[in-house]
Amino acid sequence: xxxxxxxxxxxxxxxxxxxxxxxxxxxxxxxxxxxxxxxxxxxxxxxxxxxxxxxxxxxxxxxxxxxxxxxxxxxxxxxxxxxxxxxxxxxxxxxxxxxxxxxxxxxxxxxxxxxxxxxxxxxxxxxxxxxxxxxxxxxxxxxxxxxxxxxxxxxxxxxxxxxxxxxxxxxxxxxxxxxxxxxxxxxxxxxxxxxxxxxxxxxxxxxxxxxxxxxxxxxxxxxxxxxxxxxxxxxxxxxxxxxxxxxxxxxxxxxxxxxxxxxxxxxxxxxxxxxxxxxxxxxxxxxxxxxxxxxxxxxxxxxxxxxxxxxxxxxxxxxxxxxxxxxxxxx
Amino acid sequence: xxxxxxxxxxxxxxxxxxxxxxxxxxxxxxxxxxxxxxxxxxxxxxxxxxxxxxxxxxxxxxxxxxxxxxxxxxxxxxxxxxxxxxxxxxxxxxxxxxxxxxxxxxxxxxxxxxxxxxxxxxxxxxxxxxxxxxxxxxxxxxxxxxxxxxxxxxxxxxxxxxxxxxxxxxxxxxxxxxxxxxxxxxxxxxxxxxxxxxxxxxxxxxxxxxxxxxxxxxxxxxxxxxxxxxxxxxxxxxxxxxxxxxxxxxxxxxxxxxxxxxxxxxxxxxxxxxxxxxxxxxxxxxxxxxxxxxxxxxx
Numbered sequence: 312x313x314x315x316x317x318x319x320x321x322x323x324x325x326x327x328x329x330x331x332x333x334x335x336x337x338x339x340x341x342x343x344x345x346x347x348x349x350x351x352x353x354x355x356x357x358x359x360x361x362x363x364x365x366x367x368x369x370x371x372x373x374x375x376x377x378x379x380x381x382x383x384x385x386x387x388x389x390x391x392x393x394x395x396x397x398x399x400x401x402x403x404x405x406x407x408x409x410x411x412x413x414x415x416x417x418x419x420x421x422x423x424x425x426x427x428x429x430x431x432x433x434x435x436x437x438x439x440x441x442x443x444x445x446x447x448x449x450x451x452x453x454x455x456x457x458x459x460x461x462x463x464x465x466x467x468x469x470x471x472x473x474x475x476x477x478x479x480x481x482x483x484x485x486x487x488x489x490x491x492x493x494x495x496x497x498x499x500x501x502x503x504x505x506x507x508x509x510x511x512x513x514x515x516x517x518x519x520x521x522x523x524x525x526x527x528x529x530x531x532x533x534x535x536x537x538x539x540x541x542x543x544x545x546x547x548x549x550x551x552x553x554x555x556x557x558x559x560x561x562x563x564x565x566x567x568x569x570x571x572x573x574x575x576x577x578x579x580x581x582x583x584x585x586x587x588x589x590x591x592x593x594x595x596x597x598x599x600x601x602x603x604x605x606x607x608x609x610x611x612x613x614x615x616x617x618x619x620x621x622x623x624x625x626x627x628x629x630x631x632x633x634x635x636x637x638x639x640x641x642x
Numbered sequence: 643x644x645x646x647x648x649x650x651x652x653x654x655x656x657x658x659x660x661x662x663x664x665x666x667x668x669x670x671x672x673x674x675x676x677x678x679x680x681x682x683x684x685x686x687x688x689x690x691x692x693x694x695x696x697x698x699x700x701x702x703x704x705x706x707x708x709x710x711x712x713x714x715x716x717x718x719x720x721x722x723x724x725x726x727x728x729x730x731x732x733x734x735x736x737x738x739x740x741x742x743x744x745x746x747x748x749x750x751x752x753x754x755x756x757x758x759x760x761x762x763x764x765x766x767x768x769x770x771x772x773x774x775x776x777x778x779x780x781x782x783x784x785x786x787x788x789x790x791x792x793x794x795x796x797x798x799x800x801x802x803x804x805x806x807x808x809x810x811x812x813x814x815x816x817x818x819x820x821x822x823x824x825x826x827x828x829x830x831x832x833x834x835x836x837x838x839x840x841x842x843x844x845x846x847x848x849x850x851x852x853x854x855x856x857x858x859x860x861x862x863x864x865x866x867x868x869x870x871x872x873x874x875x876x877x878x879x880x881x882x883x884x885x886x887x888x889x890x891x892x893x894x895x896x897x898x899x900x901x902x903x904x905x906x907x908x909x910x911x912x913x914x915x916x917x918x919x920x921x922x923x924x925x926x927x928x929x930x931x932x933x934x935x936x937x938x939x940x941x
Contacts (some may be wrong), residue, residue, distance in 0.1 A: 326892070327890060327892045327893050328892055328895070329720060329722070329892070329893065329894060329895030330701075330703045330706075330895075332709070332710060332895060333802060334801070334802055334892070334895060334896070334897045335797065335799065335800060335801070335802040335897070336796050336797060336799065336802040336803075336804075336805055337796075337797060338793055338794075338796055338797040339793050339796060339805075339806050340793055357921060357925075360921060360922060360925045361925055361928075364925050364926065364928070364929040365929075367929070368929050368933070395792075395793075396790050396791050396792055396811070397789075397790065397791015397792070397793065397806050397810070397811025397812055397813075398789070398790045398791040398811045398812060401771075401789075401790035401791070402790060404771040404773070404788060404789075404790040405770050405771060405790070405792070407771050407772050407788070408770070408771065408772040410769075410770060410772070411911075412648075412767040412768065412904055412907060413767065413768045413769060413770045413794070414768070414907075414910075415768065415770035415792060415794050416770035416771075419770060453922075457918035457919070457921045457922050458914075458918050460918070460921055461914045461915075461917040461918045461921065462914055464910075464914060464917070465907075465910045465911060465914045468903075468906075468910050469768060469798070469903050469904060469906075469907055469910060470764075470768075470794075470797040470798045470903055471764065471797060471798060471799060471800040471802075471900075471901075471903055472797050476903055476906070479906050479909065479910045479913070480909065480910075480913050481913075483910070483913045483914040483916070483917035483918075484913070484916075484917045484920065486917070487917040487918065487920055487921040487924075490921065491921055491924055491925070495928075508932035508936075509925075509928040509929045509931075509932055510928070512927070512928040512929075512931050512932060513924065513925060513928035516924045516927065516928060517924070520920075520924070595797075599797060602892070602895075605897055606892045606897065606898060609897055609898045609899035609900070609901075610898055610899070612899050612901075613898060613899040
């Protein structure tokens, strides 16, 4: 081994880097604002979906409560997003262009359509005025809500951050499950016992989907999956699993009998969903800050490509052999 | 949308961006085999672009106290001190150096890093305001009157180039001296480089020149010389600023196999769509199941 090759502290694998400095730049986003937005956007979006269902099936108390929570969550989301800008006064520049290659542009348009729909749905539900407008707004918020709950996964995955981009196929499902868990949790907190059967059912489905998607993320990421298991992200992801499992189990077993048990289960599900989002965020930062997570998967990708095109790449790989040869002067 | 839109070879990025009668694509070829580590490029860049001071600390990383590219550092000279185990490579430019009798020795690697001005630029793709744009020279530039500091381009860049300036909030990076290019001048760094390690010109010409230089070095026995970022078939469609390196890219802090993240964006949107439908289906099931069990309970 040449001396420039260093073994990293944990003895995982040998790799070379420039003084251990990261290759890519981690996002400068604050966790509170952006991971918080992932959570709140999910709570709002999936909440609108459940609200539409509750309205359709005559569960009016639940529907109104979820419409209120969605409006509050989307309001806080917008505040967090503006707060995180380097130039908050220029937030309106987000709507200068309509740009499908930018998930943030799509998200801005989605939010500006969803926000008024959620607001109208909540306003009409509380005041009892304009029921037809309210029904239309509830439907629109429900439809847009499915997008709001899942597009944030694309927002994170469409970066060079290894723990996010590497799991770009699986993250939307994890975010959808986590959003459903949060909204079901909110419904359990707010709904009377006679109306909470769908929320209990949704919390169980969300918990199962959450575990399946988390495992799929880790399996896909290979060596980068360690960023979801260690450090701050590891703690958050473990807390998320525990809270989501406990919340779903309590909802399923006790949620129809005891109001306090249902509310406790709901709070656990909400906390679990928040931990998942902050955990995914922390894993992304950790993966961006350690150059091995950028270099090792790229080396592996290059190696696999080289196996498919052996002739073209062989020349590149013989260069190290030439390294040791003493060169002759050309003149 | 065809595949070329997101990744793969793209012969005319300026034309593709809507520029009519665009001049030939401008580029940098940084030949690190002749870099002497004088940092004139760093200084010239700071001076010409009036970039603020961004740290005067000592890093302990050889002669590199600049540390890396950032909002206020658009050229960065990397310094690597390598122990060369058996025999050392001598570039044909210098007088012969017998070296230590036991055949071991050290070698310097120096390389002036810069924004790659990718053919498929992730920073530009993800910018939600349209602040980042493709110039008529095929380069990628931030419009500072538009940028609102969302910071999305920062983690999108596969090379870790673009960055937010903490005191300002907006992002900044190399413009390839867009102002000088417009006046028919070469960028400040290339102008200041005393060894022509930084070469500026039409990208096609630079690629030809670089291929000749690699052949020349290989003939001279410098078998480890290789080009980086020159290939239009790579993960970013080739770089507007490419390099001749004397070791693996990661030794210089460069990613070995960078990919424009938006290559996978159609797949991401598809998965998000399916996930959104799954969410709706899960919710529908959650309302249907209690209704079904209640009905079956009654009968």
